[in-house]
Amino acid sequence: MNPILLDVPLQIETDRLIIRAPLQAGEGNVVNPAIEDSISELKQWLQLFQSIPTVEEMEILLRNAHIDFLKRESFRYLIYHKGTNEFLGTASLHAINWKISKCEIGYWINTKFSGNGYMTEAVSELTKLGFQLLKFRRIEIRCESKNTKSRKIPEKLGFELEGILRNEDLSADGKTLTDTCIYAKVN
Incomplete structure (x- = not known):
């Protein structure tokens, strides 16, 4: 089946969360304060957030995420x-x-x-979505080996650490080589 024909949910609910696709204009105004709250942590791990984006830049990023969602190239969700x-x-x-x-x-x-x-909780739901609805046979989570908070999530959810790729990537600031952990589940 052509992926464009898949009915992918725009919203998923759990006991505590609403996980939904970025659909509404103005959501950059919602996301930016969270980036401001978290910039010191985010800049350690994500090249995208070496500085706080403007609201306009975030709005563009979210609108492009919506386009990618419609094209079935990626499925970004906002978590509330x-x-x-x-x-x-x-x-x-x-x-x-x-x-x-x-x-x-x-x-x-x-x-x-x-x-x-x-x-x-959110990653657990997206894993179910990937395996049950989208019929993926493999789902990976990749993160820097020193990012212990990020590593705890796949470990709690039963993803298997398949390996650590040494000197595989640059740090988020682009200054040093880092090791990448690859966790995976297969269906």
Whole structure:
């Protein structure tokens, strides 16, 4: 089946979360304060956030994410707390290879909400979506070996550490070589 014909949910709900695609104009205004709250942590791990983007830059990024969602090239979701409607972070199914039937999951959370299991809950739901609806045969989570918070999520969810690629990538600031952990689940 051509992936463009897949009915991919625009919103997923869990006990505590609403996980939805970025559809509304103006969501850059919602995401940017979370980046500001978390910039010191985000800049350690994500090249994208070496500085705080403008609201306009974030709006463009989210609108492009929506286009990629419609084209079935990646599925970025915004994560909100169900009870308070506070924006928590983002998670995505990306690096999709439909021929192999695999993808990666990426994520980040506003630092002030870290440690409450929200991202583990969101990644668990996206893993189910990937295996059950999208019929992926492999889902990976890649992160820098020193990013212990990020590594805890695949470990809690039963992803297997398949290996650590030494000197495989540059640090987020582009200054040093880093090791990359590859976690995976197969279906």
